[in-house]
Amino acid sequence: MGLIEKNRQHNKTFAIKGFIFSQRSKAVADMRYGKKPMWYNGCGIIAVYNALLLMGERPDFRRVTDYYERHGKWLWGLLGTKPWKLAGFIKKSGFKAKLTRPKYADNGVYIITVWNKRPGMHFMALNKTDNGIQVYNGYHRRDTYDLYPDFNAFFKDTGIKCLMLIKIL
Numbered sequence: 001m002g003l004i005e006k007n008r009q010h011n012k013t014f015a016i017k018g019f020i021f022s023q024r025s026k027a028v029a030d031m032r033y034g035k036k037p038m039w040y041n042g043c044g045i046i047a048v049y050n051a052l053l054l055m056g057e058r059p060d061f062r063r064v065t066d067y068y069e070r071h072g073k074w075l076w077g078l079l080g081t082k083p084w085k086l087a088g089f090i091k092k093s094g095f096k097a098k099l100t101r102p103k104y105a106d107n108g109v110y111i112i113t114v115w116n117k118r119p120g121m122h123f124m125a126l127n128k129t130d131n132g133i134q135v136y137n138g139y140h141r142r143d144t145y146d147l148y149p150d151f152n153a154f155f156k157d158t159g160i161k162c163l164m165l166i167k168i169l
Helices: 001-011 043-053 061-069 085-092 149-156
Strands: 099-100 108-116 119-127 132-136 146-148 161-167
Touching: 001 061, 043 085, 043 108, 043 119, 043 132, 061 085, 085 099, 085 119, 085 161, 132 149, 146 149, 149 161
Parallel strands: none
Antiparallel strands: 099 161, 108 119, 108 161, 119 132, 132 146
């Protein structure tokens, strides 16, 4: 049995419902992606899943994981998901994806790729509204989204740098 099938069998025992606010939450942390558990490398999959929920879809998290096991793992998942593969499942789900920059972002749902201060990359789903930016699987809260008035406040508070911003249409 190959790694993908072993992970699928392992992940069958998990049932994810609703938003994932932290990849370290018990519901998802011990699921497998590539050679690592989700708490280590699952942020890309979680960002796509949360973005689809924000778009009104009800994706099965295990299906999203299976897709990226085959079409997005970077170095057996040791580096998580390839950033240029993030939009794959979004498009497969019937949406379009458009690259933009924070200064041009209007209200809507986004997936952001950032460079951490740790160092390393991290992916998050964002919902930009008139009331601010909701950040899912961010850096502070584990029971809800982080909220910032704008991108400048988000970047200043977290010390991150935006590498890529994808708007989901």
